[in-house]
Amino acid sequence: xxxxxxxxxxxxxxxxxxxxxxxxxxxxxxxxxxxxxxxxxxxxxxxxxxxxxxxxxxxxxxxxxxxxxxxxxxxxxxxxxxxxxxxxxxxxxxxxxxxxxxxxxxxxxx
Amino acid sequence: xxxxxxxxxxxxxxxxxxxxxxxxxxxxxxxxxxxxxxxxxxxxxxxxxxxxxxxxxxxxxxxxxxxxxxxxxxxxxxxxxxxxxxxxxxxxxxxxxxxxxxxxxxxxxxxxx
Numbered sequence: 001x002x003x004x005x006x007x008x009x010x011x012x013x014x015x016x017x018x019x020x021x022x023x024x025x026x027x028x029x030x031x032x033x034x035x036x037x038x039x040x041x042x043x044x045x046x047x048x049x050x051x052x053x054x055x056x057x058x059x060x061x062x063x064x065x066x067x068x069x070x071x072x073x074x075x076x077x078x079x080x081x082x083x084x085x086x087x088x089x090x091x092x093x094x095x096x097x098x099x100x101x102x103x104x105x106x107x108x109x110x
Numbered sequence: 111x112x113x114x115x116x117x118x119x120x121x122x123x124x125x126x127x128x129x130x131x132x133x134x135x136x137x138x139x140x141x142x143x144x145x146x147x148x149x150x151x152x153x154x155x156x157x158x159x160x161x162x163x164x165x166x167x168x169x170x171x172x173x174x175x176x177x178x179x180x181x182x183x184x185x186x187x188x189x190x191x192x193x194x195x196x197x198x199x200x201x202x203x204x205x206x207x208x209x210x211x212x213x214x215x216x217x218x219x220x221x222x223x
Contacts (some may be wrong), residue, residue: 043214044153045199084217087153097143097155097166 003027004101006088017078021104023071023088033064033072036087036105044087056106078108112136114215116202122221123192131187131218133202142185143203143212192222
């Protein structure tokens with residue numbers, strides 16, 4: 001059974017577009033949630049943590065719905081530099097391993 | 111800004127050979143991890159290490175794998191007898207507490223021929 005599921009994409013969007021990614025997780029004991037960004041052949045880098053109340057960081061907004069076990073990421077005003085794979089990541093508690101989704105690939109086109 | 115470093119960046123080896131992948135975690139970090147990513151697949155947890163011992167390991171981390179912190183700075187992953195399916199990117203990560211962000215190194219690409 002897949003623990004963290006994401007739409008693999010690719011999402012091809014023009015510059016300036018708004019794009020949304022969704023993610024579901026199967027372990028109801030999950031406590032911490034993150035979006036990571038991974039560029040081609042590079043390491044994952046933390047984009048933002050996801051809180052129950054929802055949180056925003058500039059053009060990026062993350063939402064969590066614990067009842068539905070669903071996490072989302074919204075990117076507004078897409079830039080060419082946003083092109084990457086976005087990884088949904090959950091963990092049961094802070095000191096347990098990160099569980100990664102397979103990622104959603106985004107290409108922002110000029 | 112402090113960062114996790116890994117060497118080598120690319121390792122090519124013959125099937126059945128032993129390899130050692132090296133990591134230097136961020137200096138004040140206490141929790142260390144190894145993950146791997148087979149090409150086109152998701153990042154998978156291998157092992158976590160704290161207080162000089164393994165704290166958790168996945169089913170992937172079988173007897174051919176071992177980890178060591180031989181001195182105060184290095185953290186190594188040894189694969190004893192490599193198989194073709196061990197070909198992957200291996201990422202080291204560290205965090206200062208179990209509850210804070212894990213910082214990833216740039217990875218070692220292992221190719222087993």
